[in-house]
Amino acid sequence: MVSGGVLCAIALVAVIGPWISPNEYLTADFNNILRSPAFADGHVFGTDDLGRDLFVRTMMGVQVTFAVAIVASVVSLVIGVLYGATAGFVGGRVDAVMMRLVDTLYAMPFIFFVILLLVVFERNFLLIFVAIGAINWLDMARIVRGQTLSLREREFVQAAQLLGVSTPKIILRHIAPNLIGVVIVYVTLTIPQAILIESFLSFLGLGVQEPQTSLGKLVNDGTDQMESAAWLLLIPATLLALILLCFNFLGDGMRDLFDSRRSE
């Protein structure tokens, strides 16, 4: 509950902050290079080596990070759960073909895959997230399939089959809700992973481009100035850690919430 609140607060500040702040995130103020955090002149988090306001930049980074987290996890959630549940439930040849496809995709080098995507579809803000999600759903599909295999043998699924409930309906109504515990835990693992992959891609120059920024990129930039201007590293890094931690706690809470057995 608390972690959900913290996440909401961070998101809110991230959206409103740049609005109300007197500083623009693009404006380079060469009179105020590497100012340490101070309330007096409006640079709450200080400025970076180009004199840009760190508060506004950090908040923009948080926006990007949240977008990555949400888009990537939704993509991997939807594709992964439906794909895995279908393969596991239908079984037999369908299962074999579907899972071999997953194995094949696994074997493709990720970076190569992303470069290919960028070449074909040109560089696009959203594309990065879709690419990350498209990689993450592979793990999700495997995990979901394994769970489905054991759920399929449960008697309530057999009962539904015997009643004549159609296969898509069994998957949506009987299989998917019982996967939630595992899926939620896995999504909370996916979100930090997606955020990290994004910062890695940005570092390679394949991800978010200057002047846009993300938390991962800010941390990267901050490491360069670590000795002279520690706040450039510490502030985005603390925020990133806080967000990741909150997502993990949120995942725990969500699992309890969706598990009817615990919500007494």
Place this chain on the structure above:
Amino acid sequence: MSLLEVRDLCIRYGDNEVVSGLSFSVGSSESVGLVGESGSGKTQTALAIMGLLPGNAAVGGSIAFDGREIVGAAERQLDRLRAERIGMVFQDPMQALNPYIPIGKQLRRVLLRHGIGDGRKADQRVMHMLDRVGLPDPARQFRAYAHQLSGGMRQRVMIASALIADPDLLIADEPTTALDVTVQAQILDLLERIRDETALLLITHDLGIIAGHCERLLVIDNGRLVEAGPTRKLFSEPQSAHTRKLIDAAPRLDGVTRPAPAPGDRVLETEAVSVSYVERRAELHAVLDLDLQLMAGETVAVVGESGSGKSSFVRAVLGLIPMRAGRVTFLGEELSGPARSRAVEMRRDLQLVFQDPAGSLNPQLRIESIIAEPLSVHAPELDAGGRRERVADALQRVGLDEQLLSRFPHQLSGGQAQRAAIARALIVNPKVLVCDEAVAALDGSVRAQILDLLRREQEATGLAIVFISHDLAVVRSISHRVMVLYLGRLVELADCAAMFARPRHPYTRALLDAVPVPDPLAPGGKLSLGGEMPSIINPPPGCAFHPRCRFALPRCRTEPPRARPVGAARVACHRAEELEL
């Protein structure tokens, strides 16, 4: 002074008191039965005596073992006590054994850890113990893993491990609940023979078991002692209404059987149905050539030990598993192929109730949507109001309260959950209801209620029921005809009353003998059948039952008997006419 002295025992989880003010004692070498329904606190009591309660349990009162206090004792002391003085046998032998360690090694650990024996001597002691509990070929079983043993064998191993350190007290918590009747009789007999000087505290919900095996009885309800006394006295003159109720609810072999049903149409017919599995290119027959005719308004019981193919048979008929050969006809139309390819009406008319009520209800759905689900397939034209009406009607038929509709399955008791499962099956008004061990997991009194419910429903609607069970005492009160299976083959098919009065097959006789009857003067649970059912991997030649049959002739070893009419029954035994069983 008595060996175990329990005074004012209270066990509390938060605000929930599961045992309150329980006092009793067990003398040395005495056998005491602790009886109660599920949730009455009997297992909690056993765990308290062992000092095994979880950390969040608050324990009050005193438990003195041989003068030493157990409540609040240090873990080290308890460890010693458990190792040397108290042994325990749990309900599920599969979960109590480590699947990765050979059983001989597991047993030896008990000895080595407590310095009772070492090396060779320990091995010998383990071997001796395995021999005493009746494991065939102990030298081989010493190296076997838990999964290689049958349920009965595993429970024997558990008993061996509980008794290997020569304890003064043996606590057996529902030791036979997970086992077949015939194996149950063997295990109880073993417990009786083996314990010598060891005192026994036998915990069970089944009065039939207690009647034959305990000198003294303790009846508990809701964590309180209701009645205590010598077994015979308690059965003949129970003082409390609760004891009376338990005794009445226990299934007996001498009650009235049901009168023959009004003649109805033939609903379901199977001809030469076989089910087989292929393993390592060998064909294993789980079910072989079974014929059955089921009339409207009739209950046919399918009886046999686990592995007899009874579940495989009905599942093949329902189309849940493929048939190898044979024909199934439903109201004159042939049913073929798996359930999902069958016509919608056929699926509506054949319904199944499973053994485990909790497992057959989707834990994520509320009871209302579970019961209403069949309507979405078979009556999609209904609007929300009409659907609610049908659900209310189904609820009333199974005697469930409407308040439960918004609950989740785990918030229901076992009996309530099973009623909900039956409501889901009945809501589409099927013509045939298959109950696969539908009451096996329930307490005595709840079981009686469910059986009563099925009987009433049948009389009201002419429903035909196939009732699968391993328990002949339960079968007797519900069925019109009984079909006994052994290793997938028909053994005997006869009218219920006739079969109980005069079984024609030695196996039927053995099953009847093994039923524990709640009567200390004629306790039943006799051991007339040694060994266990062979596996379908390696069926004996000739009559499948001959290795365990007291009456086997040389002919039985070579020539499989055909099922043929004997009197009014169909029996598959070469000696059916001559034997007086």
